[in-house]
Amino acid sequence: MTGCQLALLAAREGAAETRGGSKPWLVEDGLWERIEPLLPVVERRFRYPGRRRIDERRVLCGILFVLYTGIPWRHLPQELGFGSGMTCWRRLRDWNEAGVWQRLHELLLAELRAAGMLDFSRTAVDSSHVRAMKGGPGTGRSPVDRGKTGSKHHVIVEAHGLPLAVTLTGGNRNDVTELIPLIQAVPPIRGRSGQPLRRPKRVYAHRVYDHDVYRDRVRRLEITPVIARRGTEHGSGLGVYRWVVEGAIALLHWFRRLRIRWEIRDDIHQAFVTLGCAVICWRRLKTSF
Known part of the structure; x- marks a missing residue:
């Protein structure tokens, strides 16, 4: 077609x-x-x-x-x-x-926290590959799509699946190398008196993120990494906590513009992604009214 x-x-x-x-x-x-x-x-x-x-x-x-x-x-x-x-x-x-989409996302996260709808006791990370039809910055030959040009959406969510941050890289980027930048991309979340939330207590991830060097880097951020080990049998039990990030990726890709990257400019595609995160947060916030 x-x-x-x-x-x-x-x-x-x-x-x-x-x-x-x-x-x-x-x-x-x-x-x-x-x-x-x-x-x-x-x-x-x-x-x-x-x-x-x-x-x-x-x-x-x-x-x-x-x-x-x-x-x-x-x-x-x-x-x-x-x-x-x-x-x-x-x-x-x-x-x-002008930073409108990022500030909107942070504002809605703060309101969700004020409403008691944000759980920072744990987070989950994952990524999803999308085809990049016109190439551009933040693209690469994907090993999971027959070497075709693509990008990756790296997503981190809180315990209920609300997206905290999404970063964009080339489709050839190893997921574990984006773990620390993804955690650092989480904005300070206000909404209540005291220090804003910035670092979760735990981060859950599957076997792709299994690397002791990155486990140590996560611990230096005072976060406990809970990452499945390679070579072990499936059924580690982490899916009980990790499924929320897969659900968040599905919600993001419900926006048709995010299923395939048509933008050459990576900042324009990132703008769409951030706006999509804000819309998801707004939908969740409306349930508290």
Whole structure:
């Protein structure tokens, strides 16, 4: 199936969801109340104002539409009123450079902690390979996909499966080499008085991460590594705690734009990943209302 056919299929499915009343890309009032203060203020020129800037909330809906459906920017339906695909792409880029998506993710994690919905007693790590159709930084020849160019999403979650951080590397990167950068990518999580949370008590991982050098590095961070040993029989029991990270990866890949990397620029793909993490956190937070 060609790229145009995939885009047409995504557009049709998106239109079907719209007709059926399901519009997950429409920004809810509660989410917008959290995002709007984070957006950079753009002052309009008075002498040569040019065309009026499209409403920020509508553009955000367009960005979410692309994230949910995976449709190419140039095929973003104009009749939806989200602006052009290029406008949405520029706004995604600018807001990512301003740190909007990362700050939104941290804000939602803090609210989850304040609501008692964050368990930092243990974390779990894993990775997932995605095909990179156009190459670019953060890609490599994947040993699990017949040497085709791809990227890896390295994910760390807390005890309930909420994503704390996701890093992006080439598809040829060994998972264990990303263990320490992934732990260090966890932001300080506030939400309660006292010191913000930064380091979990334990980190769970499967046999791919079995390396004594990295176990020692994790211990230096005052974290207990619980990693399955190579050569041992399956059924170590760690799956009781590790399954939550696999569930988080499945949730991330429920966003069609994250199943395949279409962006050449790694920062744009990372922006989509971070936005996806924020949306997952927002869904979980809504259950506490």
